[in-house]
Amino acid sequence: MKLLKIMAxxxxxxxxxxxxxxxxxxxxxxxxxxxxxxxxxxKITTHKSTKTEKKKSRVSSSKRAxxxxxxxxxxxxxxxxxxxxxxxxxxxxxxxDLSYVNTPSIEWKNLYAxxxxxxxxxxTKVLIKKTQGVIIITAxxxxxxxxxxxxxxKEDAPPVGFEAQVDSESGQQLKVWNRTHFxxxxxxxxxxxxx
Amino acid sequence: MDELxxxxxxxxxxxxxxxxxxxxxxxxxxxxxxxxxxxGGSKKSSGASGVTNTSSTVGVGYGRVxxxxxxxxxxxxxxxxxxxxxxxxxxxxxxxxxxQYLQESCGSLPFCFEVKKDKFTALHQASDGxxxxxxxxxxxxxxxxxxHMNWIIDKxxxxxxxxxxxxxxxxxxxLQTSLPSTLYLNNAFWDSxxxxxxxxxxxxxxxxxxxSPSDYSICLGFDSIYTNxxxxxxxxxxxxxxxxxxxxxxxxxxxxAAGTVSIDSSLGYFSYDEGKAINEGIADYFSYYMTGRTHxxxxxxxxxxxxxxxxxxxxxLHAPGLSETVTGRLSYPTYLGYDPNExxxxxxxxxxxGQIMSHFLVAFTKDLEVACSFSNSAARSYTFKxxxxxxxxxxxxxxxxxxxxxxxxxxxxxxxxxxxxxKNKPITxxxxxxxxxxxxxxxxxxxxxxxxxxxYNIQRLEQLLDNYGLLLFKxxxxxxxxxxxxxxxxxxxxxxxxTVLIKKNQLFTDIRPSTSSAFVFDSYTDMNEAAKAxxxxxxxxxxxxxxxENGNLxxxxxxxxxxxxxxxxxxxxxxNNSNSVxxxxxxxxxxxxxxxxxxxxxxxxxxxxxxxQGGISTASCSTEALExxxxxxxESVDPVCFFQDSSSGSAIWVSQETFxxxxxxxxxxxxxxxxxxxxxxxxxxxxxxxxxxxxxxxxKTWAETFQDADGNNQFKASNIFFLEISPSIPPGTTINCRLxxxxxxxxxxxNITSTATGNTYTPNVHTPFExxxxxxxxxKYSGADPYQIINYQFTVID
Numbered sequence: 001m002k003l004l005k006i007m008a009x010x011x012x013x014x015x016x017x018x019x020x021x022x023x024x025x026x027x028x029x030x031x032x033x034x035x036x037x038x039x040x041x042x043k044i045t046t047h048k049s050t051k052t053e054k055k056k057s058r059v060s061s062s063k064r065a066x067x068x069x070x071x072x073x074x075x076x077x078x079x080x081x082x083x084x085x086x087x088x089x090x091x092x093x094x095x096x097d098l099s100y101v102n103t104p105s106i107e108w109k110n111l112y113a114x115x116x117x118x119x120x121x122x123x124t125k126v127l128i129k130k131t132q133g134v135i136i137i138t139a140x141x142x143x144x145x146x147x148x149x150x151x152x153x154k155e156d157a158p159p160v161g162f163e164a165q166v167d168s169e170s171g172q173q174l175k176v177w178n179r180t181h182f183x184x185x186x187x188x189x190x191x192x193x194x195x
Numbered sequence: 196m197d198e199l200x201x202x203x204x205x206x207x208x209x210x211x212x213x214x215x216x217x218x219x220x221x222x223x224x225x226x227x228x229x230x231x232x233x234x235g236g237s238k239k240s241s242g243a244s245g246v247t248n249t250s251s252t253v254g255v256g257y258g259r260v261x262x263x264x265x266x267x268x269x270x271x272x273x274x275x276x277x278x279x280x281x282x283x284x285x286x287x288x289x290x291x292x293x294x295q296y297l298q299e300s301c302g303s304l305p306f307c308f309e310v311k312k313d314k315f316t317a318l319h320q321a322s323d324g325x326x327x328x329x330x331x332x333x334x335x336x337x338x339x340x341x342x343h344m345n346w347i348i349d350k351x352x353x354x355x356x357x358x359x360x361x362x363x364x365x366x367x368x369x370l371q372t373s374l375p376s377t378l379y380l381n382n383a384f385w386d387s388x389x390x391x392x393x394x395x396x397x398x399x400x401x402x403x404x405x406x407s408p409s410d411y412s413i414c415l416g417f418d419s420i421y422t423n424x425x426x427x428x429x430x431x432x433x434x435x436x437x438x439x440x441x442x443x444x445x446x447x448x449x450x451x452a453a454g455t456v457s458i459d460s461s462l463g464y465f466s467y468d469e470g471k472a473i474n475e476g477i478a479d480y481f482s483y484y485m486t487g488r489t490h491x492x493x494x495x496x497x498x499x500x501x502x503x504x505x506x507x508x509x510x511x512l513h514a515p516g517l518s519e520t521v522t523g524r525l526s527y528p529t530y531l532g533y534d535p536n537e538x539x540x541x542x543x544x545x546x547x548x549g550q551i552m553s554h555f556l557v558a559f560t561k562d563l564e565v566a567c568s569f570s571n572s573a574a575r576s577y578t579f580k581x582x583x584x585x586x587x588x589x590x591x592x593x594x595x596x597x598x599x600x601x602x603x604x605x606x607x608x609x610x611x612x613x614x615x616x617x618k619n620k621p622i623t624x625x626x627x628x629x630x631x632x633x634x635x636x637x638x639x640x641x642x643x644x645x646x647x648x649x650x651y652n653i654q655r656l657e658q659l660l661d662n663y664g665l666l667l668f669k670x671x672x673x674x675x676x677x678x679x680x681x682x683x684x685x686x687x688x689x690x691x692x693x694t695v696l697i698k699k700n701q702l703f704t705d706i707r708p709s710t711s712s713a714f715v716f717d718s719y720t721d722m723n724e725a726a727k728a729x730x731x732x733x734x735x736x737x738x739x740x741x742x743x744e745n746g747n748l749x750x751x752x753x754x755x756x757x758x759x760x761x762x763x764x765x766x767x768x769x770x771n772n773s774n775s776v777x778x779x780x781x782x783x784x785x786x787x788x789x790x791x792x793x794x795x796x797x798x799x800x801x802x803x804x805x806x807x808q809g810g811i812s813t814a815s816c817s818t819e820a821l822e823x824x825x826x827x828x829x830e831s832v833d834p835v836c837f838f839q840d841s842s843s844g845s846a847i848w849v850s851q852e853t854f855x856x857x858x859x860x861x862x863x864x865x866x867x868x869x870x871x872x873x874x875x876x877x878x879x880x881x882x883x884x885x886x887x888x889x890x891x892x893x894x895k896t897w898a899e900t901f902q903d904a905d906g907n908n909q910f911k912a913s914n915i916f917f918l919e920i921s922p923s924i925p926p927g928t929t930i931n932c933r934l935x936x937x938x939x940x941x942x943x944x945x946n947i948t949s950t951a952t953g954n955t956y957t958p959n960v961h962t963p964f965e966x967x968x969x970x971x972x973x974x975k976y977s978g979a980d981p982y983q984i985i986n987y988q989f990t991v992i993d
Contacts, residue, residue: 039746042745042746055314055315056314056315057314058314058392058394058407058410058412058414059410082455082457083455084455084456084457085609085610086602086608086609086610086826088455115737115740116730116737118740118743118746119726119727119730119737119738119743119746120727120730120731120746121727121746122746132457134457136457138610138825138826139825139826139827140825145457147457149409149410150409150732151410152731152732158397158399158400158403158405160731160732161407161409161410161732162409162731162732163409163458163459164732165457165458172736172737173735173736173737174735174736175458175613175735176732176733176734176735176882177458177459177460177461177613178407178408178409178459178461179408179409179732179733180405180406180407180408180409181405181406181407181408181439182403182404182405183403183404183405183436183546184402184403184502185403186403187466187728187911187912188466188724188725188728188729188911188912189466189909189910189911189912190716190721190724190909190910191907191908191909191910192716192907192908192910193905193906193907193908194711194714194766194898194908195755
């Protein structure tokens with residue numbers, strides 16, 4: 001009976017601790033999952049990426065986590081953002097001196113996906129996963145940036161992947177790189193006779 | 196090569212050399228098949244059904260794989276697609292792995308690479324620890340891919356470790372290197388965050404294969420007609436794909452080791468550019484690196500799709516006239532666009548252009564055998580070393596380039612590295628050859644111990660580069676863009692016999708009668724398709740929402756003119772006025788330093804616009820932006836397009852911002868929305884602001900050079916740059932886009948010279964050690980000196 005009381009006490013104590021921790025964790029961390037945005041019937045819908053979608057995009061995670069160590073990167077804040085930029089070293093030990101040009105929004109991912117899907121054709125799915133939060137420090141100030149991996153699934157083509165930097169406030173794509181390198185074709189082209 | 200050219204029959208002939216080698220391979224296989232296996236697996240049978248390759252015939256951790264592609268193993272260039280590939284297996288077993296899955300570690304990385312059938316299937320588990328499967332099964336395909344990945348990754352790691360050890364081991368050479376000292380400490384030799392994933396047979400990739408750097412994977416496809424013919428059955432195709440992964444690794448050695456660079460560099464950015472062509476050439480070389488054979492892709496690519504590629508001029512597939520002689524080399528730029536499978540056609544395609552690099556690398560390897568008394572294997576490893584060093588240097592976004600050097604040595608700066616590598620100073624045949632020669636000079640030609648205690652005379656390399664038309668540089672650029680006192684290490688001019696350099700004033704827009712200076716593509720269908728393609732990871736930003744409605748372009752009318760609200764593609768009709776082939780031509784529509792306080796500078800070589808038309812020549816116009824507008828330097832860079840404004844009575848040229856104010860255009864109407872007034876009304880999307888032309892024949896335009904028999908041209912996104920035109924521009928407005936053009940085999944685009952450039956710049960006090968003959972410092976590429984200015988003027992018509 002005494003044991004039961006202790007267990008009940010621990011359980012009762014753990015509930016506020018659990019929810020307290022959950023509330024304390026920054027909302028951005030919840031975006032480090034694959035989310036699918038789909039354009040269908042001229043509407044854009046979103047859901048957590050399914051296993052099938054991730055497999056189709058070849059982004060499903062491996063059974064084992066890599067045990068190796070990447071270079072130690074100095075991070076700041078609860079969301080562990082990497083400091084980067086030419087003036088990085090100046091602020092590494094005094095990040096509170098930084099003046100920011102933007103403010104992170106929890107909507108950045110939706111905004112980003114919507115911007116893309118507005119233009120991409122009907123039936124396209126865009127899978128997005130945040131891989132790292134970054135603060136780029138330049139002479140113009142510090143900017144919150146999200147580093148993402150993107151996979152675009154069009155109905156009639158193999159999926160294409162790339163990486164991008166996205167403004168943490170506006171969802172504006174800033175830079176893209178590492179696009180899938182197909183050996184043959186897959187690019188935009190047209191034939192014309194010049195007059 | 197966009198449209199694959201399948202031929203039902205194998206019309207090509209393999210070289211005699213290949214046949215002899217094939218015969219030797221087959222003989223060797225016959226001999227090795229008589230040697231008892233080292234570890235178990237005694238049951239075997241051969242004949243029509245071939246070698247029995249099952250778990251009962253192999254030991255634990257072992258299996259059997261095809262050691263080369265079926266054409267080479269059989270010695271039959273016309274091998275049937277229905278051949279039982281078990282007949283080409285050798286009797287002896289191959290070690291695969293003692294792991295439960297097809298996963299392997301490398302060096303300090305416990306999780307280095309893995310293979311599975313495709314994205315949908317789980318990793319294959321060896322229930323009995325054995326890897327023997329019939330060649331027609333998917334299990335075999337996975338083992339085949341895994342084993343060859345293991346072999347080449349092992350060789351890559353072994354060679355790379357040896358190179359690193361030369362610089363940082365117990366007896367360091369003391370020579371300069373681009374390899375970072377922390378290459379291994381920080382696991383920068385590989386993508387340490389995830390394994391390289393190999394997908395052996397991707398069902399959504401007919402007649403194709405890919406390397407995807409964003410998820411670090413390789414996918415091999417299959418023949419669309421003979422579906423049992425898989426790309427994975429040809430190890431040389433796999434070596435090519437994994438070669439792209441090695442190139443990506445090497446380019447980012449320094450970025451990964453620093454741990455402060457958040458984006459990766461890439462060898463090539465556009466559907467055609469010279470970086471991508473070189474990438475293909477190096478990837479082909481990785482097949483030679485493994486096999487020592489100067490032809491790749493004979494099976495799935497060559498036998499059925501006419502896409503195999505030679506790497507030596509002695510290959511019988513080549514057109515007559517090519518040979519391993521001074522005059523017979525596959526030289527630049529003549530053979531850009533040359534398809535050995537169809538030599539009469541000329542096509543702008545990265546694999547074809549890349550052959551020049553693969554042939555050069557093979558020839559260099561063979562020359563090393565002679566110069567340094569190396570075995571072929573040792574020469575291949577040394578060439579690999581030079582490739583790794585050249586790539587690590589050229590891809591460095593920390594901008595230090597060489598270990599111990601200060602920032603600002605290469606790729607401008609941290610902020611502008613990507614802009615330089617992609618647009619202003621990309622990796623071209625010139626830049627790559629120069630970096631490769633630089634590292635050869637600073638190692639092999641400096642320390643005889645590296646050349647088996649032979650003296651390696653750098654003239655050998657200069658002459659070989661010249662044989663390939665690649666002696667395109669005048670000095671070795673030993674110190675990159677650093678501002679230091681130095682003695683320029685020049686190339687021997689007499690060695691430039693075959694390489695042709697052309698003055699930049701020989702490039703201008705076509706002014707012949709009845710020709711156009713530019714062509715505008717504005718059809719609704721083509722541009723809609725382009726917009727959707729550009730949005731899929733090609734452009735840095737996003738296209739303006741002001742020109743779209745319901746996901747489609749709203750204003751494009753297809754009249755071949757530029758109208759308000761359109762997205763247009765522009766082909767500047769550049770004309771090569773010289774008597775030689777002009778190559779690697781680029782036209783840039785990105786921001787540069789040509790304006791001051793909203794007015795166009797007129798102290799540049801185009802002498803435009805005049806003072807009465809609003810041009811100025813202030814002190815600010817006389818120096819280029821040191822930081823390309825990114826740092827604390829007050830000099831800014833501006834969009835290429837400015838506007839003619841007649842509201843004050845006389846027509847003057849003004850910035851877009853000034854024009855907005857003059858026409859009461861609200862900031863909210865800007866293409867990029869509020870806060871983007873500089874390029875409010877016309878802008879070239881970043882990443883679609885460069886046009887590439889592989890070559891332009893003498894006295895021709897690009898379109899004339901590549902016109903097919905019906906007079907058509909195939910346009911890729913890389914041939915045109917794009918402009919977004921604001922719907923708010925009043926019809927009748929005249930716009931001038933001040934573009935910059937340059938080319939790879941340009942005589943006066945790359946070096947400081949005493950000859951007047953037409954641009955009246957004053958020496959920059961912050962870079963005091965610039966001297967004639969040296970390479971332009973990186974900051975110069977914010978200005979006009981390395982370029983020919985091309986003014987493209989048009990009137991917006993409704």
